[in-house]
Amino acid sequence: MEPQPIAEVFLLAENRLLRESLIRILSKKSDIRVVGAGPYSPATQEQIIVTRPGIVLLDSVAPIFSEARLVATLQAAIPAVRVAMIDMELDQCTFLRAVREGVVGYVLKDASAAEVAGMIRAIAAGEAVCPPPLSLALFHVVRHRLLPSRATRILSRREQDLIALLRERLTNKEIATKLNLSEQTVKNHVHRMLRKVGAADRLAIIECYDLQSLTRAG
Numbered sequence: 001m002e003p004q005p006i007a008e009v010f011l012l013a014e015n016r017l018l019r020e021s022l023i024r025i026l027s028k029k030s031d032i033r034v035v036g037a038g039p040y041s042p043a044t045q046e047q048i049i050v051t052r053p054g055i056v057l058l059d060s061v062a063p064i065f066s067e068a069r070l071v072a073t074l075q076a077a078i079p080a081v082r083v084a085m086i087d088m089e090l091d092q093c094t095f096l097r098a099v100r101e102g103v104v105g106y107v108l109k110d111a112s113a114a115e116v117a118g119m120i121r122a123i124a125a126g127e128a129v130c131p132p133p134l135s136l137a138l139f140h141v142v143r144h145r146l147l148p149s150r151a152t153r154i155l156s157r158r159e160q161d162l163i164a165l166l167r168e169r170l171t172n173k174e175i176a177t178k179l180n181l182s183e184q185t186v187k188n189h190v191h192r193m194l195r196k197v198g199a200a201d202r203l204a205i206i207e208c209y210d211l212q213s214l215t216r217a218g
Contacts, residue, residue, distance in 0.1 A: 003041060006031055007032050011037035064083075065097065084120070131141070162190070
């Protein structure tokens with residue numbers, strides 16, 4: 001019988017108590033090895049790159065959604081690395097944004113230690129993991145993308161044009177150039193879009209729009 005492969009994990013967690021608890025719990029698993037741990041910082045990010053773990057666990061969305069784009073940075077340095085979220089809220093927009101950034105595992109605040117360990121094993125085996133209540137959101141988004149004619153008119157035609165450009169992560173200035181508008185006009189459009197779809201920032205507009213469009217169409 002071949003020896004069971006060991007999943008090497010780095011805990012990138014702001015919550016020290018959670019971090020220390022997970023280290024104690026995961027260290028008891030014969031097929032999981034914690035190779036590093038700490039709160040997020042540029043120095044910790046460099047430590048991850050040097051350590052080259054197979055899996056990085058985070059307890060905060062901030063490093064993923066920041067301009068640093070942690071997941072993309074780590075995947076550029078460690079192509080095989082997989083990133084997962086732990087201790088998360090049941091929020092569809094946050095979940096979908098995390099998936100868009102490259103997260104492949106997502107467990108909620110009420111997850112047990114066994115569920116966290118199970119997620120690590122599944123990810124190490126090449127699978128993706130998400131809570132059942134959030135899995136439907138993925139089907140909704142795919143269905144909406146495949147059937148765009150069913151999207152409702154939450155946004156004006158001009159604002160819907162902006163959705164495609166926001167997907168490309170263009171700045172207001174770049175969008176203004178493409179649409180032959182002033183930069184202030186684009187800012188005004190984006191501000192109204194945030195309010196209409198109930199999004200917290202530019203990237204969240206896309207997922208919230210997709211979800212709300214499908215809900216209203218259904």
